[in-house]
Amino acid sequence: xxxxxxxxxxxxxxxxxxxxxxxxxxxxxxxxxxxxxxxxxxxxxxxxxxxxxxxxxxxxxxxxxxxxxxxxxxxxxxxxxxxxxxxxxxxxxxxxxxxxxxxxxxxxxxxxxxxx
Amino acid sequence: xxxxxxxxxxxxxxxxxxxxxxxxxxxxxxxxxxxxxxxxxxxxxxxxxxxxxxxxxxxxxxxxxxxxxxxxxxxxxxxxxxxxxxxxxxxxxxxxxxxxxxxxxxxxxxxxxxxxx
Numbered sequence: 001x002x003x004x005x006x007x008x009x010x011x012x013x014x015x016x017x018x019x020x021x022x023x024x025x026x027x028x029x030x031x032x033x034x035x036x037x038x039x040x041x042x043x044x045x046x047x048x049x050x051x052x053x054x055x056x057x058x059x060x061x062x063x064x065x066x067x068x069x070x071x072x073x074x075x076x077x078x079x080x081x082x083x084x085x086x087x088x089x090x091x092x093x094x095x096x097x098x099x100x101x102x103x104x105x106x107x108x109x110x111x112x113x114x115x116x
Numbered sequence: 117x118x119x120x121x122x123x124x125x126x127x128x129x130x131x132x133x134x135x136x137x138x139x140x141x142x143x144x145x146x147x148x149x150x151x152x153x154x155x156x157x158x159x160x161x162x163x164x165x166x167x168x169x170x171x172x173x174x175x176x177x178x179x180x181x182x183x184x185x186x187x188x189x190x191x192x193x194x195x196x197x198x199x200x201x202x203x204x205x206x207x208x209x210x211x212x213x214x215x216x217x218x219x220x221x222x223x224x225x226x227x228x229x230x231x232x233x
Contacts, residue, residue: 107161
């Protein structure tokens with residue numbers, strides 16, 4: 001159990017377009033989902049925490065209007081990178097936990113975004 | 117604020133040997149959780165092992181064990197009988213259990229482990 005999927009796994013887009021990334025918990029209900037960003041050979045940086053049915057909580061320095069997060073159901077959270085620019089190119093990875101933050105977080109396989 | 121430090125950018129080990137990956141942490145919280153994740157080149161983060169701050173016994177999961185020394189604030193990962201498939205990046209992470217850090221994972225810089233045949 002505890003499988004998390006992400007779609008797409010890889011996306012290339014033109015500068016100025018918006019990209020939506022989906023994170024799904026396949027075999028459990030996830031009250032809380034987290035979105036991270038990772039640069040090559042670097043650590044994961046938490047961007048935001050989303051709880052089902054409520055607004056996401058963003059970490060300091062993360063632009064809410066650029067990185068729109070929606071957690072519409074207990075199995076799906078989406079991250080939309082709006083008006084993407086080359087500096088938004090990165091590896092985006094989500095995680096999900098069953099009941100709030102004290103449960104183990106299970107990670108999705110990640111999405112590689114390249115903005116041209 | 118919570119901080120995780122992994123001082124070994126890269127480690128090499130011979131197949132079938134044991135290897136220890138270092139992790140130290142800093143927190144003023146009394147309650148917290150410590151995790152190790154493995155990240156192969158494909159990018160997925162694979163959960164390996166968990167240790168709660170109040171757990172008196174060191175956690176073990178198959179070939180993985182966590183050497184938890186609370187007074188030293190260290191949570192080293194020991195991999196026994198290394199396999200070629202263990203070659204990956206390994207991250208130590210801390211989860212806050214109270215306040216603004218509640219439920220959030222803070223990751224170390226990672227250690228790239230290479231297993232030689």
